[in-house]
Amino acid sequence: MDLERELARQPTCMEVFLKTHKKKDGSFVDSRSQTLHQQMAERVTQAYQPSVEGGDSQSLFTDALNEIYYDVVGGKTKNSTLYGLGSQEKVAFDCLRNPADRASSSSSSEMQSLRRENQELRTQLKSIDERMTDMDQWRADEEKRRSDEEKRRAEHDKSNDDLMAQMRQIVANFTPGVTWF
Known part of the structure; x- marks a missing residue:
C-alpha cells in the first residue's frame, strides 16, 4: 500500500488508519477501530466548529489532524509505536517523533498557505x-x-x-x- 503516492501528498494518520482498518465493504475490522474512528470524527467536527467571534470554520492542517489522532489513540504504546499505523507510522507520523521535524512540517504547510495567499x-x-x-x-x-x-x-x-x-x-x-x- 502506497497511500502517499495514491494521494500525491503525505497522508494523515487518520487516512492511514482508515485505509488499514476498513474492509473492502467499508466496515471496520473490529469494534475498537470503529470506536476510535468515531472519536476522531467527533474531535475533527469540534475543531471545525465556527469560532464565536468570526463565525468562520478554522481549517485543519495535517499536523492538527495528526495531533487529534495521537490524542485519541492514547499516544505511543510501550514499544514506542502508535496504535493503528503499523509499518506506515514512520510515513504518516514522523513529525511527532522529532519536534524539529514537526515545526518544519508545520512551517512547510504554513509556507505553502502563505505562498498561495501571496x-x-x-x-x-x-x-x-x-x-x-x-x-x-x-x-x-x-x-x-x-x-x-x-x-x-x-x-x-x-x-x-x-x-x-x-x-x-x-x-x-x-x-x-x-x-x-
Missing part, C-alpha cells in the same frame, strides 16, 4: 494596478478633451471679439462721428 494577493494587486492604469488613461484623455474644449472656446471667443471689432469698424465707417457702442 499569489492571490499578487493577482489582485495586478488587477487593481491595471484598473488604476485604465483610470489614469481615462483621466489624461478627459483632461486633454477639456483642454481642447477650452482652447476651442477661447478661439471661438477671440473670433467673436474680432468679428465684433470688424462690425464696429464697418458701422463707424458708415456713420462718422457717431459712437454706437
